[in-house]
Amino acid sequence: MRLTVKTIVCAANLCLLMLGVVSSAANAQQMGNAERALFDSLNRERSAHQLPELKWDPSLAKAAHQHAALMAQRNDLSHQLRGEGDVQARASSAGARFTVIAENIAEGPDAAAIHSMWMKSPHHRANILDVDVNAVGIATVPGSKYLFAVQDFSRTVENLSLREQEQQIGSLLHARGLQISASSDDARKTCAMNDGYAGKPSTMFRFEGGDLSALPEPVKAKIKSEKYRFASVGACSPGSANRFARYRIAVLLFR
16 A cells, blocks of 8 residues: 655745655554564564564554454455545544555464565565655454454654744754744744735745654755855644644745
Protein backbone atom coordinates (compact mmCIF):
# COMPACT_ATOMS: atom_id res chain seq x y z
CA MET A 1 0.00 0.00 0.00
CA ARG A 2 1.55 3.31 -1.08
CA LEU A 3 0.20 6.84 -0.67
CA THR A 4 1.50 10.32 -1.46
CA VAL A 5 1.55 13.40 0.72
CA LYS A 6 2.23 16.87 -0.71
CA THR A 7 4.33 19.57 0.90
CA ILE A 8 3.25 22.97 -0.40
CA VAL A 9 5.70 25.85 -0.59
CA CYS A 10 4.46 29.29 -1.66
CA ALA A 11 6.79 32.18 -2.42
CA ALA A 12 4.71 35.36 -2.76
CA ASN A 13 1.91 34.10 -5.05
CA LEU A 14 3.92 31.30 -6.67
CA CYS A 15 3.32 27.79 -5.30
CA LEU A 16 5.66 24.83 -5.82
CA LEU A 17 4.59 21.24 -5.12
CA MET A 18 7.26 18.97 -3.64
CA LEU A 19 6.06 15.37 -3.71
CA GLY A 20 7.09 12.84 -1.09
CA VAL A 21 6.42 9.12 -1.31
CA VAL A 22 4.46 7.60 1.55
CA SER A 23 4.56 3.86 2.23
CA SER A 24 1.65 1.83 2.90
CA ALA A 25 2.26 4.48 6.23
CA ALA A 26 -6.29 2.64 27.39
CA ASN A 27 -3.23 5.13 26.33
CA ALA A 28 -0.80 2.32 25.56
CA GLN A 29 -1.26 -1.19 24.21
CA GLN A 30 1.21 -3.24 26.25
CA MET A 31 3.48 -5.68 24.48
CA GLY A 32 2.78 -9.36 25.08
CA ASN A 33 5.29 -12.10 24.31
CA ALA A 34 4.33 -12.30 20.62
CA GLU A 35 4.41 -8.52 20.15
CA ARG A 36 7.79 -8.32 21.89
CA ALA A 37 9.15 -11.10 19.66
CA LEU A 38 7.96 -9.34 16.49
CA PHE A 39 9.29 -5.99 17.72
CA ASP A 40 12.71 -7.44 18.55
CA SER A 41 12.85 -9.36 15.26
CA LEU A 42 12.13 -6.34 13.08
CA ASN A 43 14.73 -4.23 14.90
CA ARG A 44 17.32 -7.01 14.49
CA GLU A 45 16.60 -6.94 10.75
CA ARG A 46 16.99 -3.16 10.65
CA SER A 47 20.23 -3.26 12.64
CA ALA A 48 21.59 -5.94 10.29
CA HIS A 49 20.93 -3.54 7.39
CA GLN A 50 22.51 -0.54 9.20
CA LEU A 51 19.12 1.12 9.70
CA PRO A 52 17.99 2.90 12.89
CA GLU A 53 15.83 0.81 15.19
CA LEU A 54 12.15 1.75 15.42
CA LYS A 55 10.67 3.11 18.63
CA TRP A 56 7.46 1.72 20.11
CA ASP A 57 4.43 3.96 19.57
CA PRO A 58 1.47 3.31 21.92
CA SER A 59 -1.00 5.02 19.57
CA LEU A 60 0.03 2.82 16.66
CA ALA A 61 -0.15 -0.24 18.94
CA LYS A 62 -3.70 0.73 19.91
CA ALA A 63 -4.70 1.04 16.24
CA ALA A 64 -2.98 -2.26 15.42
CA HIS A 65 -4.76 -4.05 18.26
CA GLN A 66 -8.19 -2.78 17.21
CA HIS A 67 -7.61 -4.01 13.66
CA ALA A 68 -6.15 -7.38 14.73
CA ALA A 69 -9.09 -7.95 17.10
CA LEU A 70 -11.61 -7.21 14.33
CA MET A 71 -9.83 -9.56 11.91
CA ALA A 72 -9.85 -12.31 14.56
CA GLN A 73 -13.52 -11.70 15.33
CA ARG A 74 -14.49 -11.94 11.65
CA ASN A 75 -11.81 -14.52 10.78
CA ASP A 76 -10.84 -12.38 7.81
CA LEU A 77 -7.37 -11.17 6.80
CA SER A 78 -7.64 -7.72 5.19
CA HIS A 79 -6.13 -4.23 5.46
CA GLN A 80 -9.65 -2.78 5.61
CA LEU A 81 -12.69 -4.73 6.72
CA ARG A 82 -16.27 -3.80 5.88
CA GLY A 83 -17.39 -0.80 7.91
CA GLU A 84 -13.84 -0.03 9.08
CA GLY A 85 -11.64 2.96 8.29
CA ASP A 86 -8.38 2.60 6.38
CA VAL A 87 -5.01 2.51 8.13
CA GLN A 88 -4.69 6.31 7.99
CA ALA A 89 -8.05 6.77 9.68
CA ARG A 90 -7.42 4.07 12.30
CA ALA A 91 -4.00 5.41 13.28
CA SER A 92 -5.21 9.02 13.36
CA SER A 93 -8.23 8.10 15.50
CA ALA A 94 -5.92 6.29 17.93
CA GLY A 95 -3.93 9.52 18.41
CA ALA A 96 -0.96 8.94 16.10
CA ARG A 97 0.59 11.93 14.28
CA PHE A 98 2.45 10.99 11.14
CA THR A 99 3.66 11.91 7.66
CA VAL A 100 4.25 8.29 6.62
CA ILE A 101 1.99 5.36 7.45
CA ALA A 102 2.49 1.70 6.54
CA GLU A 103 0.98 -1.61 7.60
CA ASN A 104 1.80 -5.31 7.59
CA ILE A 105 -0.83 -7.93 8.41
CA ALA A 106 -0.57 -11.70 8.66
CA GLU A 107 -2.12 -14.87 10.04
CA GLY A 108 0.24 -17.53 11.36
CA PRO A 109 0.96 -20.09 14.09
CA ASP A 110 3.41 -17.93 16.06
CA ALA A 111 5.53 -14.77 15.97
CA ALA A 112 8.57 -16.47 14.45
CA ALA A 113 6.56 -17.90 11.55
CA ILE A 114 4.81 -14.58 10.94
CA HIS A 115 8.08 -12.63 10.90
CA SER A 116 9.59 -15.17 8.49
CA MET A 117 6.59 -14.81 6.16
CA TRP A 118 6.86 -11.04 6.21
CA MET A 119 10.59 -11.10 5.43
CA LYS A 120 9.99 -13.44 2.47
CA SER A 121 7.37 -11.08 1.00
CA PRO A 122 8.90 -8.12 -0.91
CA HIS A 123 6.21 -5.61 0.10
CA HIS A 124 6.16 -6.60 3.79
CA ARG A 125 9.94 -6.72 3.92
CA ALA A 126 10.09 -3.24 2.36
CA ASN A 127 7.93 -1.87 5.19
CA ILE A 128 10.14 -3.47 7.85
CA LEU A 129 13.26 -2.01 6.22
CA ASP A 130 11.76 1.33 5.18
CA VAL A 131 14.23 4.18 5.79
CA ASP A 132 11.34 6.68 6.01
CA VAL A 133 9.70 5.24 9.15
CA ASN A 134 10.85 5.67 12.75
CA ALA A 135 8.06 4.17 14.87
CA VAL A 136 5.93 1.04 15.07
CA GLY A 137 3.01 -0.42 16.99
CA ILE A 138 2.34 -4.17 16.93
CA ALA A 139 -0.55 -6.36 18.03
CA THR A 140 -1.41 -10.05 17.89
CA VAL A 141 -4.82 -11.55 18.66
CA PRO A 142 -5.65 -15.28 18.68
CA GLY A 143 -8.07 -16.38 16.00
CA SER A 144 -9.98 -19.63 15.68
CA LYS A 145 -6.80 -21.38 14.52
CA TYR A 146 -3.85 -19.00 14.24
CA LEU A 147 -2.67 -15.59 15.44
CA PHE A 148 -3.76 -12.50 13.58
CA ALA A 149 -0.90 -9.99 13.58
CA VAL A 150 -0.66 -6.31 12.64
CA GLN A 151 2.40 -4.05 12.38
CA ASP A 152 1.62 -0.35 11.91
CA PHE A 153 4.65 1.77 10.96
CA SER A 154 4.94 5.55 10.79
CA ARG A 155 7.19 8.56 10.64
CA THR A 156 6.00 10.45 13.66
CA VAL A 157 5.37 14.20 13.85
CA GLU A 158 6.08 16.02 17.10
CA ASN A 159 3.14 17.80 18.71
CA LEU A 160 4.77 21.26 18.89
CA SER A 161 3.05 24.46 19.97
CA LEU A 162 2.91 27.33 17.47
CA ARG A 163 5.65 29.14 19.42
CA GLU A 164 7.85 26.03 19.39
CA GLN A 165 7.36 25.69 15.63
CA GLU A 166 8.36 29.33 15.13
CA GLN A 167 11.41 28.95 17.34
CA GLN A 168 12.56 25.88 15.44
CA ILE A 169 12.35 27.57 12.04
CA GLY A 170 13.78 30.78 13.53
CA SER A 171 16.86 28.91 14.72
CA LEU A 172 17.43 27.55 11.20
CA LEU A 173 17.16 31.05 9.72
CA HIS A 174 19.43 32.49 12.42
CA ALA A 175 22.02 29.84 11.56
CA ARG A 176 22.05 31.32 8.05
CA GLY A 177 22.90 34.78 9.34
CA LEU A 178 19.44 36.34 9.70
CA GLN A 179 18.23 38.28 12.71
CA ILE A 180 14.85 37.01 13.90
CA SER A 181 12.13 39.51 14.76
CA ALA A 182 10.65 39.24 18.25
CA SER A 183 7.20 39.95 16.80
CA SER A 184 5.47 37.26 14.76
CA ASP A 185 2.14 39.07 14.29
CA ASP A 186 2.43 39.79 10.56
CA ALA A 187 3.97 36.40 9.87
CA ARG A 188 1.14 34.63 11.72
CA LYS A 189 -1.43 36.65 9.79
CA THR A 190 0.35 35.73 6.55
CA CYS A 191 0.40 32.07 7.59
CA ALA A 192 -3.38 32.06 7.94
CA MET A 193 -3.90 33.61 4.48
CA ASN A 194 -4.36 31.60 1.30
CA ASP A 195 -2.98 34.47 -0.81
CA GLY A 196 -1.08 37.68 -0.18
CA TYR A 197 0.72 38.71 2.99
CA ALA A 198 0.61 41.09 5.94
CA GLY A 199 3.12 43.88 6.54
CA LYS A 200 5.79 44.97 4.07
CA PRO A 201 8.33 42.15 3.65
CA SER A 202 10.85 42.09 0.80
CA THR A 203 9.60 38.57 0.04
CA MET A 204 7.72 35.84 1.81
CA PHE A 205 7.33 32.07 1.84
CA ARG A 206 4.42 30.01 3.08
CA PHE A 207 4.88 26.25 3.39
CA GLU A 208 3.42 23.09 4.88
CA GLY A 209 5.14 19.86 5.88
CA GLY A 210 5.77 17.38 8.63
CA ASP A 211 9.46 18.03 9.16
CA LEU A 212 10.88 21.21 10.68
CA SER A 213 14.46 19.96 10.88
CA ALA A 214 15.44 21.78 7.66
CA LEU A 215 14.26 24.76 5.63
CA PRO A 216 12.51 24.01 2.31
CA GLU A 217 14.88 24.21 -0.64
CA PRO A 218 13.20 27.31 -2.20
CA VAL A 219 13.70 29.21 1.06
CA LYS A 220 17.37 28.21 1.30
CA ALA A 221 17.96 29.13 -2.35
CA LYS A 222 16.37 32.57 -1.91
CA ILE A 223 18.45 33.36 1.18
CA LYS A 224 21.60 32.24 -0.62
CA SER A 225 20.91 34.23 -3.80
CA GLU A 226 19.90 37.55 -2.23
CA LYS A 227 20.94 39.66 0.75
CA TYR A 228 18.46 39.64 3.62
CA ARG A 229 19.09 40.87 7.14
CA PHE A 230 15.91 40.13 9.07
CA ALA A 231 13.24 37.43 9.18
CA SER A 232 9.91 36.98 10.92
CA VAL A 233 8.36 33.54 11.42
CA GLY A 234 4.69 32.73 11.99
CA ALA A 235 3.00 29.38 12.52
CA CYS A 236 -0.69 28.53 12.26
CA SER A 237 -2.98 25.54 12.02
CA PRO A 238 -3.17 23.88 8.56
CA GLY A 239 -6.93 23.82 9.09
CA SER A 240 -7.57 20.66 7.08
CA ALA A 241 -9.16 17.28 7.68
CA ASN A 242 -6.16 15.62 6.01
CA ARG A 243 -5.07 12.81 8.33
CA PHE A 244 -1.37 13.38 7.62
CA ALA A 245 -0.05 15.58 10.44
CA ARG A 246 1.81 18.65 9.27
CA TYR A 247 2.86 22.17 10.17
CA ARG A 248 2.02 25.40 8.35
CA ILE A 249 4.63 28.16 8.47
CA ALA A 250 5.12 31.64 6.99
CA VAL A 251 8.54 33.27 6.70
CA LEU A 252 8.84 36.98 5.95
CA LEU A 253 12.26 38.17 4.76
CA PHE A 254 13.49 41.78 4.98
CA ARG A 255 16.54 43.48 3.51
